Amino acid sequence: MKILFAAAEVAPFIKTGGLADVIGALPQALRQAGHDVRIVLPKYRDMSARYSDLLEHLGAVEVPVGWRRQYGGIEHLVWEDIPVYFIDNEYYFGRDGVYGHWDDGERFAFLNRAVLEILPTIEFWPDILHCHDWHTAMVPLLLKEHFRHDPNYAGIRTVFTIHNLLYQGLFPYEVLGDLLSLPHSYYTPEGVEYNGAVSFMKAGLVFSDHVTTVSPTYAEEIKTAYYGYGMDGLLRSLGDRLSGIVNGVDTKLYNPATDHVLAARYKTSAKKKQENKAALQEELGLPGSARIPLVAMVTRLVKPKGLDLVIRILDEWLLGEDVQFVILGTGDKAYENWFREAAHRHPEKLSAQITFSDELSRKIYAGSDLFLMPSKFEPCGISQLLALRYGSIPVVRETGGLNDTVKAYNEATGEGNGFTFKNFNAHDLLYTLRRGIMFYHQPEHWKQLLRNAFAGDYSWGTSAKQYLGIYERLVVSE
Secondary structure, X not given: OEEEEEOOXXXXXXXXXXXXXXXXXXXXXXXXXXXXXXXXXXOOOOOOHHHHOOOEEEEEEEEEEOOEEEEEEEEEEEXXXXXXXXXXXXXXXXXXXXXXXXXXXXXXXXXXXXHHHOHHXXXXXXXXXXXXXXXXOOHHHHHHHHOOOOXXXXXXXEEEEEOOOOOOOEEOOHHHHHHOOOOHHHOOOOOOEEOOEEEHHHHHHHHOOEEEEOOHHHHHHOOOHHHHOXXXXXXXXXXXHEEEOOOOOOOOOXXXXXOOOOOOOOOOOHHHHHHHXXXXXXXXXXXXXXXXXXXXXXXXXXXXXXXXXXXXXXXXXXHHOOOEEEEEOOEOHHHHHHHHHHHHHOOOOEEEEXXXXXXXXXXXXXXXXXXXXXXXXXXXXXXXXXXXXXXXXXXXXXXXXHHHHOOEOEOOOOEOOEEEEOOOOHHHHHHHHHHXXXXXXXXXXXXXXXXXXXXXXXXXXXXXXXXXXXXXXXXXXX
């Protein structure tokens, strides 16, 4: 089967979040299953020269953006046996950052059209065109409207994946005609209109052949008003066209047995984990002690990550418990400043690393004992999977993919790989943290938790089979 992934970011080339990790890993699993998988994304100026210097120029196309005809260069490399195509346009992508520009509507209208325009030049006609989040969500509609009479495009089926429904790609009405060359007839509640704007996300939901999201629980949550952001009615109407498939992680890239940044590499060794803990405590300037549990967060510092709950209990918790806490991430300035100040209040117990560092994040996964994710919502979450892979026991709220991947520890049966709470409540969080710390001080229970964590399969293998099942049904039904 021939499969083309279209996305705004792909690890390791450009990354702002978990979307990039998915597009970097899922195609690998599909390729290993014997399929011809390729990826297309923009060529950003921020991409490391380590990769941009490897690119080969394949050609160029003219990309219609309304009445304009814009240059679309096609550059190419093969990364771990997967062909990757980079769409080059300095005006749209030769700037700092991936998102957040005043003309994102035009930038991503260009990208959506370019994904389809380059197919004759790269001589690849996919059976499945798999689009991800709002940045490429217009592709299914553009395919339907602008390419329906071209027999080369007739056999392409589309899958659209929601990674986070909160970000919907809302732009003024003028985008529809002036940038996408789409008729007014699509600007309806049944089409792409949403609260007086054009919604890229909605185009993906309405016009793709199948919609997926990144966990079974999140697939059910977004059908409710609380999680649906006004799209819940539409999502309910999709019926069996909507599936929830939990993400995996790149178990080759994230492997404590081979991870070169760790002080001690290990498979399942609690002793080696303690060596990593000691090294992390030293690096962060925290007192070195195996007895003191080290709790960690690696997260974007934004409201949906449940930081308000952490702030509510942090001083009481740190003052009342013999515990250490480290947080790594960047985001809203108010959160950044709060955690910096908290580190000054608790220099022996709290380290606030207000930065982005993949290397430090791996050291934290390996060196921490408990990993905290009290999210208000979490479509899937990758951090809890990485924590489990490295033997850091998750403490999570039962939402989205956290609910699907972390099961509460049952001391009577020895089952479960973490600690969970249901209500978005600071005291429920505090109670659950204290429960986790209690079991940390009970060696037999803690050894069982580590065994359960290390025994889990966090690879993309199972999820890739589920995606292939969807692809095959679409191709057969053509």
